Amino acid sequence: MLxxxxxxxxxxxxxxxxxxxxxxxxxxxxxxxxxxxxxDCIVFCIFLAPQLLWNVGLLPTIKCVLKALxxxxxxxxxxxxxxxxxxxxxxSPFVRKASPFEDxxxxxxxxxxxxxxxxxxRVFFSKQVALPFFKFRMLRHGYLRSPLHWREHVTADxxxxxxxxxxxxxxxFVLYYVHGGGFSLGSAYFYLEFLLSWASVLASSxxxxxxxxxxxxxLVPDASYPVQIxxxxxxxxxxxxxxxxxxxxxxxxxxxxxxxxLSLLLHLSCKDAKAKRYGVGLPLPGLAVxxxxxxxxxxxxxxxxxxxxxxxEQLSTYGKQFSGNKISWSDPLASPGCCHDVAWWRRAxxxxxxxxxxxxEEVFSPEIHDLIARLKEAGLWVGSEVExxxxxxxxxxxxxxxxAREKRLKGINGLTMEIRKRLSxxxxxxxxTR
Numbered sequence: 317m318l319x320x321x322x323x324x325x326x327x328x329x330x331x332x333x334x335x336x337x338x339x340x341x342x343x344x345x346x347x348x349x350x351x352x353x354x355x356d357c358i359v360f361c362i363f364l365a366p367q368l369l370w371n372v373g374l375l376p377t378i379k380c381v382l383k384a385l386x387x388x389x390x391x392x393x394x395x396x397x398x399x400x401x402x403x404x405x406x407x408s409p410f411v412r413k414a415s416p417f418e419d420x421x422x423x424x425x426x427x428x429x430x431x432x433x434x435x436x437x438r439v440f441f442s443k444q445v446a447l448p449f450f451k452f453r454m455l456r457h458g459y460l461r462s463p464l465h466w467r468e469h470v471t472a473d474x475x476x477x478x479x480x481x482x483x484x485x486x487x488x489f490v491l492y493y494v495h496g497g498g499f500s501l502g503s504a505y506f507y508l509e510f511l512l513s514w515a516s517v518l519a520s521s522x523x524x525x526x527x528x529x530x531x532x533x534x535l536v537p538d539a540s541y542p543v544q545i546x547x548x549x550x551x552x553x554x555x556x557x558x559x560x561x562x563x564x565x566x567x568x569x570x571x572x573x574x575x576x577x578l579s580l581l582l583h584l585s586c587k588d589a590k591a592k593r594y595g596v597g598l599p600l601p602g603l604a605v606x607x608x609x610x611x612x613x614x615x616x617x618x619x620x621x622x623x624x625x626x627x628x629e630q631l632s633t634y635g636k637q638f639s640g641n642k643i644s645w646s647d648p649l650a651s652p653g654c655c656h657d658v659a660w661w662r663r664a665x666x667x668x669x670x671x672x673x674x675x676x677e678e679v680f681s682p683e684i685h686d687l688i689a690r691l692k693e694a695g696l697w698v699g700s701e702v703e704x705x706x707x708x709x710x711x712x713x714x715x716x717x718x719x720a721r722e723k724r725l726k727g728i729n730g731l732t733m734e735i736r737k738r739l740s741x742x743x744x745x746x747x748x749t750r
Contacts, residue, residue, distance in 0.1 A: 346464055346481075346516020349457045349509060351724060352716045354417070356456075360449050367444050372436050380436055384427070392423050409677050409705035410623030418717040422625050422707065430627035434500040434634075438535060441497060446506040453509065464512050469529075473550040477504045479515045479528040487527035489518065489566070489739070490559045492552060492601070494531045496571025496608075496709060498634040499544065504532040510712055517725065517732050529555050533576070540640030541650050542594065545583060548576045549595035556598065563602040563667065566735055570709045571680075572638075574609030578652035585663035591649060603668040603738050605731050608675065608709045612653030612683045613638065613645045623677035624707045631679065653683050658694040668738040669697030673731065675706025701730060 613635030711727020
């Protein structure tokens with residue numbers, strides 16, 4: 317037992333010391349960086365510290381750090397060592413399959429989600445921290461610039477990031493992505509490495525010029541509903557204009573971003589003239605691919621698990637803050653899981669259906685399962701994948717934290733395979749009708 321314990325600790329130290337990657341991977345002109353290391357975590361904190369002082373202030377930052385110290389210095393190490401190497405029965409499903417590094421980071425994220433105020437947490441995922449960290453990650457892997465073209469797109473109605481293989485050519489596939497973060501955290505810049513990796517896989521899968529359009533919506537409390545859905549609709553309107561054909565557009569998102577995608581579909585198909593609808597008249601996309609959607613903003617079925625990092629109480633607070641005073645947190649237009657109208661879902665479904673992936677152990681699992689069952693009962697094509705022992709937004713977490721390449725890309729590869737399969741069937745069906 318002691319040998320296993322010291323062996324695990326030695327591996328942790330090795331990952332810190334040997335932070336530099338042994339190789340770099342280039343796929344079809346794309347870029348997939350190596351896993352995040354402890355060295356990356358240290359550099360991330362270096363970028364984070366001045367932004368916390370600038371955006372939050374010295375005293376609130378110190379107060380937050382002092383509150384976290386007992387947990388970081390005592391509780392995490394004790395629980396970590398005991399649950400991983402000294403206990404044979406108390407291991408959660410996630411711990412049983414996770415590497416020590418994955419386990420350690422997720423424990424920290426679990427504490428942060430439950431205890432760090434969103435005005436501080438949002439700084440962690442902000443452009444000012446995420447973008448220089450991403451550039452450091454590229455440099456550490458031997459890239460002075462990204463092999464895939466990306467640029468910011470800012471208008472009066474929305475902000476976003478474009479990722480394109482060839483910016484001078486018309487895309488043959490567009491992924492419209494909306495990031496997660498409880499509506500209060502996150503940014504498209506924090507997801508940039510994930511999106512560039514996905515674009516690389518899409519290009520390798522056979523698309524000639526795949527593009528990803530990632531919305532960078534306004535966070536709570538800067539604005540609440542309906543601002544975010546209005547920005548999502550306007551971003552979608554722009555994507556349709558660029559794509560020229562809604563059939564090649566796949567709408568996607570994780571967590572709260574997937575909520576906005578489902579809301580977008582319900583808004584486009586809403587027939588209630590009394591409801592405050594947005595985007596009515598716009599065509600539906602060809603496909604929807606969702607990662608751990610937050611289907612119902614507030615639900616008594618949300619309970620903390622020993623594996624997941626989400627906190628049920630915080631989720632309820634975030635959900636009510638997002639709905640604000642303009643709409644009820646149980647209104648289907650804001651909380652899609654509250655829509656039990658089968659006919660409405662039939663109108664809202666993209667032509668090639670909906671695919672959902674989620675973790676077996678995540679807090680949202682019961683409501684996601686119910687939505688999938690409801691859509692199937694409506695006669696819609698809805699595919700799903702449940703990751704055994706998986707946590708919330710597992711394809712994103714795995715890319716950054718897992719070590720083995722196969723495990724890191726499992727989520728992205730699976731989603732890409734579903735996209736290719738559904739769109740290929742669509743093309744085949746269209747050819748048969750000619």
